[in-house]
Amino acid sequence: xxxxxxxxxxxxxxxxxxxxxxxxxxxxxxxxxxxxxxxxxxxxxxxxxxxxxxxxxxxxxxxxxxxxxxxxxxxxxxxxxxxxxxxxxxxxxxxxxxxxxxxxxxxxxxxxxxxxxxxxxxxxxxxxxxxxxxxxxxxxxxxxxxxxxxxxxxxxxxxxxxxxxxxxxxxxxxxxxxxxxxxxxxxxxxxxxxxxxxxxxxxxxxxxxxxxxxxxxxxxxxxxxxxxxxxxxxxxxxxxxxxxxxxxxxxxxxxxxxxxxxxxxxxxxxxxxxxxxxxxxxxxxxxxxxxxxxxxxxxxxxxxxxxxxxxxxxxxxxxxxxxxxxxxxxxxxxxxxxxxxxxxxxxxxxxxxxxxxxxxxxxxxxxxxxxxxxxxxxxxxxxxxxxxxxxxxxxxxxxxxxxxxxxxxxxxxxxxxxxxxxxxxxxxxxxxxxxxxxxxxxxxxx
Amino acid sequence: xxxxxxxxxxxxxxxxxxxxxxxxxxxxxxxxxxxxxxxxxxxxxxxxxxxxxxxxxxxxxxxxxxxxxxxxxxxxxxxxxxxxxxxxxxxxxxxxxxxxxxxxxxxxxxxxxxxxxxxxxxxxxxxxxxxxxxxxxxxxxxxxxxxxxxxxxxxxxxxxxxxxxxxxxxxxxxxxxxxxxxxxxxxxxxxxxxxxxxxxxxxxxxxxxxxxxxxxxxxxxxxxxxxxxxxxxxxxxxxxxxxxxxxxxxxxxxxxxxxxxxxxxxxxxxxxxxxxxxxxxxxxxxxxxxxxxxxxxxxxxxxxxxxxxxxxxxxxxxxxxxxxxxxxxxxxxxxxxxxxxxxxxxxxxxxxxxxxxxxxxxxxxxxxxxxxxxxxxxxxxxxxxxxxxxxxxxxxxxxxxxxxxxxxxxxxxxxxxxxxxxxxxxxxxxxxxxxxxxxxxxxxxx
Numbered sequence: 001x002x003x004x005x006x007x008x009x010x011x012x013x014x015x016x017x018x019x020x021x022x023x024x025x026x027x028x029x030x031x032x033x034x035x036x037x038x039x040x041x042x043x044x045x046x047x048x049x050x051x052x053x054x055x056x057x058x059x060x061x062x063x064x065x066x067x068x069x070x071x072x073x074x075x076x077x078x079x080x081x082x083x084x085x086x087x088x089x090x091x092x093x094x095x096x097x098x099x100x101x102x103x104x105x106x107x108x109x110x111x112x113x114x115x116x117x118x119x120x121x122x123x124x125x126x127x128x129x130x131x132x133x134x135x136x137x138x139x140x141x142x143x144x145x146x147x148x149x150x151x152x153x154x155x156x157x158x159x160x161x162x163x164x165x166x167x168x169x170x171x172x173x174x175x176x177x178x179x180x181x182x183x184x185x186x187x188x189x190x191x192x193x194x195x196x197x198x199x200x201x202x203x204x205x206x207x208x209x210x211x212x213x214x215x216x217x218x219x220x221x222x223x224x225x226x227x228x229x230x231x232x233x234x235x236x237x238x239x240x241x242x243x244x245x246x247x248x249x250x251x252x253x254x255x256x257x258x259x260x261x262x263x264x265x266x267x268x269x270x271x272x273x274x275x276x277x278x279x280x281x282x283x284x285x286x287x288x289x290x291x292x293x294x295x296x297x298x299x300x301x302x303x304x305x306x307x308x309x310x311x312x313x314x315x316x317x318x319x320x321x322x323x324x325x326x327x328x329x330x331x332x333x334x335x336x337x338x339x340x341x342x343x344x345x346x347x348x349x350x351x352x353x354x355x356x357x358x359x360x361x362x363x364x365x366x367x368x369x370x371x372x373x374x375x376x377x378x379x380x381x382x383x384x385x386x387x388x389x390x391x392x393x394x395x396x397x398x399x400x401x402x403x404x405x406x407x408x409x410x411x412x413x414x415x416x417x418x419x420x421x422x423x424x425x426x427x428x429x430x431x432x433x434x435x436x437x438x439x440x441x442x443x444x445x446x
Numbered sequence: 447x448x449x450x451x452x453x454x455x456x457x458x459x460x461x462x463x464x465x466x467x468x469x470x471x472x473x474x475x476x477x478x479x480x481x482x483x484x485x486x487x488x489x490x491x492x493x494x495x496x497x498x499x500x501x502x503x504x505x506x507x508x509x510x511x512x513x514x515x516x517x518x519x520x521x522x523x524x525x526x527x528x529x530x531x532x533x534x535x536x537x538x539x540x541x542x543x544x545x546x547x548x549x550x551x552x553x554x555x556x557x558x559x560x561x562x563x564x565x566x567x568x569x570x571x572x573x574x575x576x577x578x579x580x581x582x583x584x585x586x587x588x589x590x591x592x593x594x595x596x597x598x599x600x601x602x603x604x605x606x607x608x609x610x611x612x613x614x615x616x617x618x619x620x621x622x623x624x625x626x627x628x629x630x631x632x633x634x635x636x637x638x639x640x641x642x643x644x645x646x647x648x649x650x651x652x653x654x655x656x657x658x659x660x661x662x663x664x665x666x667x668x669x670x671x672x673x674x675x676x677x678x679x680x681x682x683x684x685x686x687x688x689x690x691x692x693x694x695x696x697x698x699x700x701x702x703x704x705x706x707x708x709x710x711x712x713x714x715x716x717x718x719x720x721x722x723x724x725x726x727x728x729x730x731x732x733x734x735x736x737x738x739x740x741x742x743x744x745x746x747x748x749x750x751x752x753x754x755x756x757x758x759x760x761x762x763x764x765x766x767x768x769x770x771x772x773x774x775x776x777x778x779x780x781x782x783x784x785x786x787x788x789x790x791x792x793x794x795x796x797x798x799x800x801x802x803x804x805x806x807x808x809x810x811x812x813x814x815x816x817x818x819x820x821x822x823x824x825x826x827x828x829x830x831x832x833x834x835x836x837x838x839x840x841x842x843x844x845x846x847x848x849x850x851x852x853x854x855x856x857x858x859x860x861x862x863x864x865x866x867x868x869x870x871x872x873x874x875x876x877x878x879x880x881x882x883x884x885x886x887x888x889x890x891x892x
Contacts, residue, residue, distance in 0.1 A: 013874055020875070024888060045806050045868045052869075058808040065875060292874035293863040300861050311857055321865030330870055334863075360491050362504040394870025395841035401863055402845055406852040411757055415746050417739040417780075417847055419767030422491045423498075424776055424840025428459055428738035429466070429511060442470060 003095040004032040006306060007086065008071075009078055009242065010102030011035030012043060012125070014273025014295040014302075016065055018100045021303025023069035025310050032072040032094065034086075039127050044292060046125060047154035049134055051161050056131045080245050084268065098268055098306040101243060101256065102299070105236035105274035105290055110146075114208030115232075119215035123151065123233040133231075140164055140228035144217050146205055147234040148175035150324040153188055155231060157326040160195045167225050168197055169217070171204040179322060180386050181337045181372065187388045191327040236290055238275045251277045254286040260313045262302035270306060272298035281317040281404070282336055282383060283344050293321040293401070321401040323394045328367065332397035335404045336374050336384030347377035351410075351440030357390045359420070359427030365390070371432035373400075375440050380409045387432070392425065400433065410444075413437040449541040450478040452752060453532065454517075455524055455688065456548030457481030458489060458571070460719025460741040460748075462511055464546045467749025469515035471756050478518040478540065480532075485573050490738060492571060493600035495580055497607050502577045526691050530714065544714055544752040547689055547702065548745070551682035551720035551736055556592075560654030561678075565661035569597065569679040579677075586610055586674035590663050592651055593680040594621035596770040599634055601677060603772040606641045613671050614643055615663070617650040625768060626832050627783045627818065633834045637773040682736055684721045697723045700732040706759045708748035716752060718744035727763040727850070728782055728829060729790050739767040739847075767847040769840045774813065778843035781850045782820050782830030793823035797856075797886025803836045805866070805873030811836070817878035819846075821886050826855045833878070838871065846879065856890075859883040 006022050006029055008015045019033050041049075045059040053059055066073055077089040086094045107122050109115060121133045137143065143159055145152050148170025156168045170177065174185035175192070189199050206218045211226045218224045238255035249257040249265035254277035262270045273295035280287045304310045323332030341348045351373045358366035369389030376383055385400035387393050403413065414437050420428040452468050452475055454461050465479050491505040499505055512519055523535040532540045553568050555561060567579045583589065589605055591598050594616025602614045616623065620631035621638070635645050652664045657672045664670045684701035695703040695711035700723035708716045719741035726733045750756040769778030787794045797819045804812035815835030822829055831846035833839050849859065860883050866874040 016875055024884060042806050042868070042873065044866065044874075045809075048809065048868055052810065053806065053808055059806050061806075061875075291865070293865045296874045296877075296880075297861050297863045311861055319863045321863050323865050323867040323870050325867065325869045330867075332865060332867075332870075334865060360488050360499065360505050360507075362499055363491075363494065364498065391870055392838055392841045394865070394867050395838045395845060397865050398871070399841060399845035399848055401865060402848050402852070402854075405858075405862065406848070406854065408848075408852065412851075415743050415757055416851065417743045417765045417767050419737070419739045419769050419778060419780060419840070419843050419847060420490065421769040421771065421776075421778075421840055422488070422494055423771045424769050424778075424837055425844070427488065428490075428742045429462055429507075431742075434742075438470060 005029035006031045007096035008033045008100045011040035015102035017299030018303040034074045051158040101271040103239040103275045142227040144227040152233040261305040270302040272302040279317040294318040330393035333386045334401040351436040353435035355430040371436040451475035452477045453542035454479040454546045457486035461548035463745030464749040497604040547717040549685040549721045588673040590673040598679045707751040716748040718748040725763040740764040776839035779832045780847040797882040799881035801876040817882040
């Protein structure tokens, strides 16, 4: 029987990050990572396997990171455990001293009549499934996407670039409904429409049926549309199968329960990533957020704190930092949206700014930029931010994420030293994040 | 005689920002801005008037910001004062209650034999001068640029894009010598060379002389080169003329002395921007740094604190946050470089990381990215950062600037929640800023 000091189950980003951090903190321990899949994909790259990448293979996460960190890769499926001995499907056994569960998430399959139609793909992270999907999509003329979250809008954007007729259906009143406020969802919706996508919101799907070789999608409002294929992308749910078998405490909807150091209810078992129940940064309630930003932070903590606490309490809940891009417009958010602040009954103040991400604005490639900031009304601390604009939105959101994590106030942001450059950023006189802060300050003080 | 509650002298970014902030803090006061120039230019856009912008006019800073903030623009040149009455060249007088000096900086003209040659341009911020320079440069076949700071490399890049034969001469061992460490200067130098620029470093200029219609540049090492024109870009010095006439305390080399609220030695006179003597963020010594990042922060403070202190002590010295771009590579820095840390005799630890700014790396437009971080050895606080890569470097430097201004430690950065996206940022598993932090951590703990 093989024995390892540290065993990680799951080959996605949280598993790989856990392995790297475990190696960094434990140069002399033996580490193995067990995964079911022959190859692991970059999850957020999956929409881009349809067009921007030349094949699904280009989205494979290289094993070099694990190899460089002296981690054995074991292809196999864990079925149960007996104390500290894991039992695999092929009857082999692996003994661990410390275990990290990074079992990730599985796609949600809606219970809609006709859902098992052959023309329906339920977007997954499986290499072979995605290869088949890519091949079929490549010859399609029309596709319906169900689900307008960020994966759904990215799929729509990729397919539109292929000149496929795309219809995107979102049950909520706008796209990205849980990630951003309606006005930012609207920016993305308009950009999709500008690129030829037919976006249908505020209506659910009633059923699927065959229509010759094609598939017919029936909507709740009586309308219907016909397409070559349907892709379902309504989200993922935590994979808690093993955690349950192992007798760990779980929340049935949100995932495995862990403490602030990513330790489960068993002292020798940690968990990180999509399979973990995550509380929101400010409200503290459980939230269905599955993002690399969270998974990486958790993977670092899990890997670093297995044998002793190396990194003090650092995960204060998920900020939901994310960015996406559709057509030529990127949108990102971190912390609270206004919608969520209202739901929480939080006293808040909003600051907004509009500008351009180059200066002078006549420079080539200048994009319009919008910033919306949510401050706590009494403590004047930044709680949330949303940005739209050009490609710099990605790092701009990370700057805002740092500001929230360091509880910056309006006055601190107002006098920040922000570097600017004509080809890279907005004008120093019209820097969106500062101007939106000033907008909030003006509402307070006058 | 006209009377204003607030008068600002100088129409550059620091002056305009002072006016905006003064208006925000004082909705009912009268404000005037006096400037010598008919139009004010965006200073950092000046190199781009040579090629990327279609004319110098495209670099004009619109007066709308002043108009929207109900600020009178007075074209005139202040020559002196009698108490709180300003005397202008045209014999008019303007009375102020509070005054802000934002007189900016003037180009340094080196004392090299032949410097007054007609074929030499000394890069200035003057609209008419730049128009003349642009017109002549447009027909040139070869140009020598003296000075390899960021303005010099930007000029070289712009002229290379015009297919002009460009020679860039820098006296120090590499380009951007005071802004970044040599390895980052080297990245920019190589990119300039890849675009056909002849970069000569470590040698000064001995003299200029006529060579037919052209100009000959003689170097200290005996070499020489001939070109249609020479552009001198060796830096700017604070314009303290008025401050001296007004009897304000100045440092002869670095500028007007101000307190932490931008108040000069006269209680009713404030100053902001290039004309102000600036201390470095950490060492506290005076530094010749003239950047929008600093000027904006000072303009906000000056404008907000004229009549009473609205923003508490917030300017803790200049971080020197900046970014620039040459060819396809951007470079930026904030806080201490390693060179400077060594000069300061500071105990430091360096972390570095190399990666790609998209993920998977096969995506189009992926650029190589380098990150170098300087941490305080004992307190583990981030003190400085340098980044090279694609266009996202601009906002990435601003994120790092926030981290320094909030005294973040290695452990805090290690567990940050950083949002990532295939088309916008590096992979979550290879995010340069975090990987460089881990590199520093590994040096400490093992």
